Amino acid sequence: MKKYDPSSIEKKWQKYWETKKLFITEDHVEGKENFYKLVEFPYPSGNLHMGHWYSYSVPDMYARYKKMCGYNVLFPFGYDAFGLPAENAAIKNNVQPAEWTKKNIKVMTKQMQSMGAMFDWSRMVSTIDPDYYRWTQWIFLQFYKAGLAYRAKTLVNWCPKDKTVLANEQVVDGKCDRCGSIVEQREREQWMYRVTKYAQQLLDGLEKVDWPKTTRIAQQNWIGRSEGVLYQEKIKGLGIKIEAFDSVPQTYMAQTFAVIAPEHPLVEKLITGTEHEKPVMDFIADIRRKKVENKFEYRNEISGIFTGRYIENPFGTGDLPIWVASFAIMEYGTGIVNCSAHDERDFAFAKKYNIPLRPVMVPSNEEQAKRILNLEECYHHDLEAVVLEPLEFKGRKWGGLREEIINFLEQKGLAKRRIQYRLRDWILSRQRYWGTPIPMITCEDCGYVPVKEEDLPIKLPKLENYLPADDGSSPLARAEKWVKVKCPQCGGAAKRETDTMDTFVDSSWYFLRYTDPENKKEFASKEAMKKWLPVDVYTGGAEHNTMHLLYSRFFIKALHELGLVDFDEPFKMRRNHGIVLGPDGQKMSKSKGNVIDPDKEVAEYGADTVRMFLAFLGPYDTFNGPWDPRAINGVYRFLSRVWMIAQNKNVNLKDQNEQRLHQAIKKVGEDIEKLHFNTAISELMKLLNEREVVDEVFLKLLAPFAPHLSEEIWHNVLGKKTSIHLESWPVYDPALIKEDMAMIAIQVNGKTRAVIQLPTESDEQTVRAAAEADEHVARHLSGPIKKVIFVKGKLCNLVL
């Protein structure tokens, strides 16, 4: 008898599926509902690692299952191919980034196809294809026209190694999330996307999607909604009106000073021509220097300097001196804050500089109240604390007062209600070569002018030297011919924008393109989008919680508002997958030498075993553990047994246990729906052990997991002429599943003392009688039975 030899089987069927165009997806199939299963497209690094296998081969099981369930399934693949690594690798190997990337795409596509997933390769999308990035540019223009793309000068995160700007989301612990360099702050003019316009919608939308709680909460935190007030104030002697945000207005009467951010443009107006000018400017320069060098630590830095100016008596308790303070943040609220004795930072600051404080809230504990009134402690969080001022609220408890106080302040004209978000706009300019060119032109006379839509795509020019420039200018500035253009507006001399886009822009809409990848007139036709979108299930890594997933949602909100898509959330259901670590429990990396090469594993065990083993490791959405090189044998043994039993032609036997089979159909299907592939596979293992039968139904249940092996047996043992992957998922008979006999646990005082087999429908009397007759039970019945808990078909608990 032939041994199970996946290498001879798998290639054959992959070819068969390809020639039969089995997985080419039509937009519409009569009588079938469409289903869009999306996986995150990879960066074409040139080599397929185990993470790719985990990301793609396991969701493939889900896609195949859905297809068998009668859906017309779209399961596309593509490449997120712009980005830094291509430049670095190209420099190293002395080739053009385009060449390097295209070669990688070829190699990786071959490797991907060896996986045997049901990707529709005819719909492949690549972000570096001018037919793709033409639409990335087109969308930019629409956003520009709608005021959603704008230019602004800000302090930006600057990576000194990659020599480019980073988005806030790309800075982790003050370091570049790609290369780990300490990020500096630089002032630059950049193109921005107005994400903040959708802050509330991005928050609201989270309520109606089926996403992991962790992701939803991460986004909520990132958006950071805060309710409060804006105080309406005046600067004494200058007549300048200002506003200050406060999310805890209940303690407004305690406010005795104000702080302003060092970067605030108003500072200059406050101090110019006064004795404070020099010391304040010195202070600000010092802070800035620390920030640029990234030596500024908010935690340890409590410093400030008086500006000599005051906010004019806002609450009838006197003027508030204005200090420039290290902890004041320019980017949040108005950059000016009223400070009080009931905030930890404010309190520490006032103590350091001997600024007077006036507590207006005390707890019921007298000792503590004393400490607060003596300014020995800052008191804040106890909802039971009692308010002393304003007098209208004297004696009231602090908790629950917020709304009343806000209304009170509004009536007095002191403040306006305000909702503040922490979310910042998205800086999309990058000073790098290998990215989508930003389709803008600068004209000396007209300023920034958008490229005409008919001139798209603005193709990335070939550059001999595409290295980043030391001065931070974009490499594209060197493409002089390319840069020089006529102004689309006045026809005068003008220059192209030489920055390229953050690659997250490319990946914010790729799932739209899959629905209509060849379209030359639109990024995707409305009809195609209507058929497929929004995405039904999206799986990917948790690292995208606040980046890719938020950016994509922003794109859809904006496109929706512009009437370009008719849905406002891109992904109905999202599941993050876990991580497969190296055998040593560490993240796989070449330097640690703990990398498991999937190609090697496939050569040894076959693709079916590798994908099934990955799925068997644990629940797909929570697994986070090591690859156990020994354990893969278990799955291989299982598939070998399937093969052996099939070869024995033990396939047409009348199955003596129809019931067991139907239970398995139910269990396997339900588990796949939950992405609990591990328990689905264990059910198949049990089923095989119990029945030792490989028949049609068993093969269909196995098909999503081991598509090659099941196809082989389907044809060459069962003699079928068409693919098993065109078959329908078996349907179980609910009536058949019910067990006639049940193992009933007999407990005495809640401890199981015996298990008795009885008809499932047995009533309490019957079970109790059987229980009391059992010697193991009787031994523990030392007294009269006071109470009996009876659960039909399950349990009988005798309570003494």
Place this chain on the structure above:
RNA sequence: GCCCAGGUGGUGGAAUGGUAUACACGAGGGACUUAAAAUCCCUUGCCCGCAAGGGCUUGUGAGUUCGAGUCUCACCCUGGGCACCA
């Protein structure tokens, strides 16, 4: 500091409030073999016991319940997110 998620055998893990440890790996023993691999069979949470049997066990401690891995509270630990955001 705040907010999530999690903590079950030697390992990955399984359990609608109802027989904890399914399935798999590993380990031990046996069969086959000149031998090994492969395969097959048996054992395998811990403790006492020759056995029958009994006791203990889901991070720790309490609670609710006839009954808790599952619910509640407090604490410890691990992983993740946010963080002078006023």
